[in-house]
Amino acid sequence: MAQNQPDRGQRGLPGGSPRYSALALAKKAMNYHQDWQRAWRDPEPKSEYDAIIIGGGGHGLATAYYLAAVHGINNIAVIEKGWIGGGNTGRNTTIIRSNYLWDESAAIYEHSMKLWEGMTQDLNFNVMFSQRGVLTIAHSEHELREMSRRVHAIRLNGIDSEILGSAEIKKFVPTINIDQSIRYPVMGGFLQKRGGTARHDAVAWGYARAADDLGVDIIQKCEVTGLRRQGRKIIGVETSRGFIKTKKVGCVVAGHSSVVAAMAGIHLPVASRPLQALVSEPIKPILNTVIMSNAVHMYISQSDKGEMVLGAGVDKYNSYAQRGSFSVPEHMLAAAVELFPVLSRLRMLRHWGGIVDTCPDASPIISKTDIEGLYFDCGWGTGGFKATPGSGHVFADLIANDRPNKIAAPYTLDRFSSGLLIDEHGAAGVAH
Amino acid sequence: MLIIPCPHCGPRDEIEFACGGEAHIARPLVENKISDAEFANYLFIRDNTKGLFLERWHHSAGCRKWFNLARDTFTHEIIEVYPMGSLPKKASARTSYSSSWRRGTLAEKAAKTGKHSQTEGRK
Ligand SMILES: Cc1cc2nc3c(=O)[nH]c(=O)nc-3n(C[C@H](O)[C@H](O)[C@H](O)COP(=O)(O)OP(=O)(O)OC[C@H]3O[C@@H](n4cnc5c(N)ncnc54)[C@H](O)[C@@H]3O)c2cc1C
Ligand SMILES: [Zn+2]
Numbered sequence: 259m260a261q262n263q264p265d266r267g268q269r270g271l272p273g274g275s276p277r278y279s280a281l282a283l284a285k286k287a288m289n290y291h292q293d294w295q296r297a298w299r300d301p302e303p304k305s306e307y308d309a310i311i312i313g314g315g316g317h318g319l320a321t322a323y324y325l326a327a328v329h330g331i332n333n334i335a336v337i338e339k340g341w342i343g344g345g346n347t348g349r350n351t352t353i354i355r356s357n358y359l360w361d362e363s364a365a366i367y368e369h370s371m372k373l374w375e376g377m378t379q380d381l382n383f384n385v386m387f388s389q390r391g392v393l394t395i396a397h398s399e400h401e402l403r404e405m406s407r408r409v410h411a412i413r414l415n416g417i418d419s420e421i422l423g424s425a426e427i428k429k430f431v432p433t434i435n436i437d438q439s440i441r442y443p444v445m446g447g448f449l450q451k452r453g454g455t456a457r458h459d460a461v462a463w464g465y466a467r468a469a470d471d472l473g474v475d476i477i478q479k480c481e482v483t484g485l486r487r488q489g490r491k492i493i494g495v496e497t498s499r500g501f502i503k504t505k506k507v508g509c510v511v512a513g514h515s516s517v518v519a520a521m522a523g524i525h526l527p528v529a530s531r532p533l534q535a536l537v538s539e540p541i542k543p544i545l546n547t548v549i550m551s552n553a554v555h556m557y558i559s560q561s562d563k564g565e566m567v568l569g570a571g572v573d574k575y576n577s578y579a580q581r582g583s584f585s586v587p588e589h590m591l592a593a594a595v596e597l598f599p600v601l602s603r604l605r606m607l608r609h610w611g612g613i614v615d616t617c618p619d620a621s622p623i624i625s626k627t628d629i630e631g632l633y634f635d636c637g638w639g640t641g642g643f644k645a646t647p648g649s650g651h652v653f654a655d656l657i658a659n660d661r662p663n664k665i666a667a668p669y670t671l672d673r674f675s676s677g678l679l680i681d682e683h684g685a686a687g688v689a690h
Numbered sequence: 691m692l693i694i695p696c697p698h699c700g701p702r703d704e705i706e707f708a709c710g711g712e713a714h715i716a717r718p719l720v721e722n723k724i725s726d727a728e729f730a731n732y733l734f735i736r737d738n739t740k741g742l743f744l745e746r747w748h749h750s751a752g753c754r755k756w757f758n759l760a761r762d763t764f765t766h767e768i769i770e771v772y773p774m775g776s777l778p779k780k781a782s783a784r785t786s787y788s789s790s791w792r793r794g795t796l797a798e799k800a801a802k803t804g805k806h807s808q809t810e811g812r813k
Pocket of ligand 2: 699700752753
């Protein structure tokens with residue numbers, strides 16, 4: 259695929275004032291960390307902006323940051339109805355990988371991976387990106403064969419990926435149960451070593467701080483309630499804090515995409531569903547990588563605090579309630595205990611749900627609309643955290659230039675009438 | 691966990707059911723030629739209401755019959771259960787049916803036999 263390095267933007271150093279560093283940490287320690295500055299301002303909305311981003315999740319904040327850092331568009335606001343990162347950004351299990359089947363997906367997820375690899379430095383914020391590997395396991399002959407097809411496709415796109423047999427898996431992950439007599443035995447798997455996890459809150463905060471530093475207004479507790487149009491053009495947004503004028507609006511509201519689209523009479527192929535996750539009490543390190551299984555709808559990793567982080571498949575009905583049904587995690591935990599018997603006495607500490615925006619082909623929408631100045635970046639469904647930087651990067655480019663770049667182009671809304679779907683159910687439909 | 695009132699078996703646990711998504715999507719007839727974009731309204735575009743939503747459920751691990759549910763997607767309250775091929779009776783659910791954007795689409799019109807089907811279909 260021969261991808262160039264993404265344009266990370268010209269962010270005049272030092273970013274954020276003062277810059278975060280080991281030295282700054284030591285200095286502040288002298289004062290018992292009493293005088294850390296605010297990481298971003300809390301401004302009143304101005305009456306007009308050059309562009310408005312609706313939704314202060316990772317994707318929205320990244321979009322604003324790259325608009326300012328790469329495209330020099332600084333007079334912008336991110337409008338968030340709750341608090342930044344309080345949506346799926348702060349609810350996800352943070353699995354990051356770029357091992358998707360199709361070229362279109364490889365392009366955007368690998369673009370994202372490259373941005374992850376430099377993010378802590380770019381933002382001067384430790385996002386705790388940890389390339390501990392993501393291992394997807396197979397439980398049947400058929401799955402294993404399908405997997406090797408996928409691995410070859412991924413490697414043809416220049417992305418690291420390798421097949422492991424069950425003995426190699428056991429060597430890599432000593433706590434896993436590879437007994438072949440269990441209901442879904444581990445028959446093999448594939449590993450992306452560059453995959454891993456990151457600290458979700460830090461991603462939102464890091465982008466917020468860096469965007470704020472470049473002049474972006476981050477406006478929290480402000481809900482967009484309407485999109486004002488003049489003919490087929492956007493002229494502003496109605497919010498719970500009044501009308502704000504603008505010519506360009508980027509909607510990055512995940513589970514609420516259909517609600518915001520309806521404000522402009524647009525209908526999306528999106529269904530909003532609950533997706534649930536749990537964390538356990540913290541324990542000593544027992545798992546050094548991320549394990550995913552599409553067949554038993556389970557994925558697991560261990561946070562740096564020692565908690566086991568577990569996620570399940572999506573619930574079966576539409577919902578905006580940010581909670582799902584108990585049967586889903588129950589089913590997943592049964593599989594987790596069979597694969598990792600060491601977990602059987604572990605107590606779960608927290609359990610929550612997020613509302614994810616699922617698309618019929620399990621691929622996102624990054625698109626203009628038939629209303630001038632109105633753009634959508636949504637449909638990331640169960641697996642958009644990993645795409646946060648890449649999505650923000652190409653969406654900023656779309657908003658700045660009013661045309662999609664090569665990476666974004668396949669993700670138009672038109673694909674649902676042209677039939678050019680990007681079917682990633684195999685790689686994205688179940689796990690993350 | 692939802693408790694779903696199957697019209698045939700009574701209230702049962704959600705795990706016995708499969709959810710069929712948005713109800714009342716009529717398939718355009720082949721002879722009523724419509725554009726790809728209009729066909730996409732039938733095939734891919736979905737109502738994704740926050741609030742009262744009309745949807746289909748299948749009692750897949752029970753009587754195996756399909757039925758419709760009017761359910762609030764924000765509170766999870768079930769407002770009405772009603773048979774396939776019919777419309778809900780409660781006023782709120784009726785409004786949600788008649789005010790849906792789908793009622794105005796060519797895809798839905800092309801699902802019905804009508805004047806504009808016949809001229810095209812005979813060619
Ligand atoms: C339990 C769970 C586990 C997951 N695990 C993974 C994983 O391991 N790996 C992975 O890659 N992905 C995962 N995902 C998916 C991932 O979290 C999302 O795709 C991604 O975080 C979406 O980011 P976002 O910024 O678009 O959305 P969000 O972070 O949800 O941001 C959208 C924001 O828009 C705001 N908003 C909505 N409506 C309005 C309005 N009218 N006005 C103003 N603001 C509004 C919301 O309050 C919200 O803060 C998971 C999701 C969940 C729920
Ligand atoms: Zn029944």
